[in-house]
Amino acid sequence: MTKEYIKKRVKIVNKCWEWNGYVKSNGYGEVKFRDETIGSKRWYAHRLSYLVFNGNLPDGLDIHHVCENRKCVNPKHLKAVTRRENLMASDTEARRRAMQTHCKRGHIFDKTNTYNQKSNGKRTCRKCQCLHEMVSYRRLLGIKTNIDEMISHFRIGGVWI
Numbered sequence: 308m309t310k311e312y313i314k315k316r317v318k319i320v321n322k323c324w325e326w327n328g329y330v331k332s333n334g335y336g337e338v339k340f341r342d343e344t345i346g347s348k349r350w351y352a353h354r355l356s357y358l359v360f361n362g363n364l365p366d367g368l369d370i371h372h373v374c375e376n377r378k379c380v381n382p383k384h385l386k387a388v389t390r391r392e393n394l395m396a397s398d399t400e401a402r403r404r405a406m407q408t409h410c411k412r413g414h415i416f417d418k419t420n421t422y423n424q425k426s427n428g429k430r431t432c433r434k435c436q437c438l439h440e441m442v443s444y445r446r447l448l449g450i451k452t453n454i455d456e457m458i459s460h461f462r463i464g465g466v467w468i
């Protein structure tokens with residue numbers, strides 16, 4: 308395993324080295340690599356990168372993405388932290404999301420308009436969810452609908468059937 312092996316398998320996006328190989332559904336890159344001593348093993352690409360560039364993988368420590376880009380394997384963006392520190396860092400991220408008062412379309416996140424409080428702190432806007440449902444319903448009927456067009460229609464008091 309060499310630094311070149313890693314470098315050949317990334318795509319540089321901003322300052323992140325995004326893993327160009329297999330990416331697991333949890334967002335982390337994965338690589339299957341055979342080593343004389345450990346045999347064949349699946350590695351998280353970022354852990355492997357940390358190991359290759361820093362020479363060791365501290366025992367029992369999590370590798371935290373400072374850039375919050377899970378695909379990233381840039382050793383400068385990877386920091387070995389204790390499990391506790393890592394949980395605290397993601398807790399900060401969850402808290403930041405919880406501070407968001409509006410969805411990306413500007414609907415307020417209040418008790419009635421928010422649901423599916425997921426463990427990762429992501430919330431779903433009920434109004435947007437409804438709009439998405441209406442759009443897919445209309446598509447089912449063969450009527451092409453653009454969600455943002457639909458919203459502006461509602462704003463000016465239009466009715467969609």
Ligand SMILES: [Zn+2]
Nearest residue numbers: 323374379384
């Ligand atoms: Zn990065």
Ligand SMILES: [Zn+2]
Nearest residue numbers: 410414432435
């Ligand atoms: Zn919304």
